[in-house]
Amino acid sequence: MFEVLSNEILAENLHKMVISAPRIARARKAGQFVIVRLAQGEERIPLTIGDADPAAGTITLFIQAIGGSTRKIVDTEAGGFIRDVAGPLGKETHITNWGRVACVGGGVGTAVLFPLVKALAEAGNEITTIIGGRSSRYIILADELTPLSKDFLVTTEDGSMGSKGFVTGPLAALLADPERGPQAVFAVGPVPMMKAVANLTRPQGIETVVSLNPIMIDGTGMCGGCRVQVGKETKFACVDGPEFDAHLVDFDGLTDRLTSYRDEEALRHAPHDCKLAKEVAK
Numbered sequence: 385m386f387e388v389l390s391n392e393i394l395a396e397n398l399h400k401m402v403i404s405a406p407r408i409a410r411a412r413k414a415g416q417f418v419i420v421r422l423a424q425g426e427e428r429i430p431l432t433i434g435d436a437d438p439a440a441g442t443i444t445l446f447i448q449a450i451g452g453s454t455r456k457i458v459d460t461e462a463g464g465f466i467r468d469v470a471g472p473l474g475k476e477t478h479i480t481n482w483g484r485v486a487c488v489g490g491g492v493g494t495a496v497l498f499p500l501v502k503a504l505a506e507a508g509n510e511i512t513t514i515i516g517g518r519s520s521r522y523i524i525l526a527d528e529l530t531p532l533s534k535d536f537l538v539t540t541e542d543g544s545m546g547s548k549g550f551v552t553g554p555l556a557a558l559l560a561d562p563e564r565g566p567q568a569v570f571a572v573g574p575v576p577m578m579k580a581v582a583n584l585t586r587p588q589g590i591e592t593v594v595s596l597n598p599i600m601i602d603g604t605g606m607c608g609g610c611r612v613q614v615g616k617e618t619k620f621a622c623v624d625g626p627e628f629d630a631h632l633v634d635f636d637g638l639t640d641r642l643t644s645y646r647d648e649e650a651l652r653h654a655p656h657d658c659k660l661a662k663e664v665a666k
């Protein structure tokens with residue numbers, strides 16, 4: 385059992401939860417995730433490890449409550465317990481000193497971007513962080529990201545904060561600037577955003593990394609739920625990723641897989657009821 389030490393609301397439906405998990409806190413690297421199960425029989429939810437404090441033995445998770453299972457998790461107050469927190473899972477981010485790096489976060493994807501920015505800053509990179517949301521209500525982690533970034537830019541679709549538009553606006557301007565253009569780009573957010581970022585950086589051949597969040601069930605490479613086409617190869621995001629070369633990812637195939645279960649997702653406020661998920665939940 386894993387104790388919830390704090391539970392704070394960051395934005396609409398977005399919670400920051402600090403959980404006691406000493407072994408994971410010591411072992412985890414940027415880019416890795418855990419699979420959380422609130423209680424026996426509940427759905428397994430993959431969540432990026434947003435931050436960790438090895439000395440305190442804690443990990444921080446940013447959780448968007450979008451379905452029945454995630455709502456139950458964020459309803460767990462400080463002092464409550466989560467039955468399973470399995471991890472760290474997935475490959476750690478390849479971190480090096482590229483020089484200038486652009487980090488782009490769309491909406492709740494900014495929470496996944498945060499540990500990458502932190503690790504890139506610790507490696508000495510000069511970071512331009514660009515985060516965006518529908519309005520100022522959806523801009524998260526600005527206070528945490530600002531001190532890690534040389535330049536910190538915000539976009540909102542309604543213009544209520546920062547510049548009006550998508551994150552790709554300031555990124556395109558940055559790419560066109562020979563003095564400030566990045567040597568590498570990291571992007572995390574909705575699939576259309578990551579695809580748009582890949583299309584912007586491809587002509588210049590700028591190394592571009594995206595973090596994918598396909599459907600995951602077991603998180604161990606056994607079920608095939610998280611498969612994604614990367615170049616000519618089929619990869620499993622849970623063991624081969626979640627980060628991949630943006631210029632090789634089949635974003636359209638990923639969109640098809642993500643949308644194929646939308647009706648079931650909308651209907652479900654209880655644990656996974658498909659046969660495979662029931663087997664895995666046992």
Ligand code: NAD
Nearest residue numbers: 490491492493516517518550551573574576577580595597
């Ligand atoms: P959203 O739809 O509100 O978009 C957030 C921002 O992303 C927008 O304001 C814009 O700046 C940018 N964006 C969106 N579409 C774009 C496009 N076509 N071109 C350029 N920029 C674009 O995002 P949200 O509702 O906060 O996030 C929900 C989505 O994020 C879900 O689809 C979820 O699966 C995905 N997500 C992905 C990850 C990941 O690891 N990749 C993590 C969490 C959530």
Ligand code: FES
Nearest residue numbers: 601603605608622
């Ligand atoms: Fe099952 Fe990746 S989640 S193979």
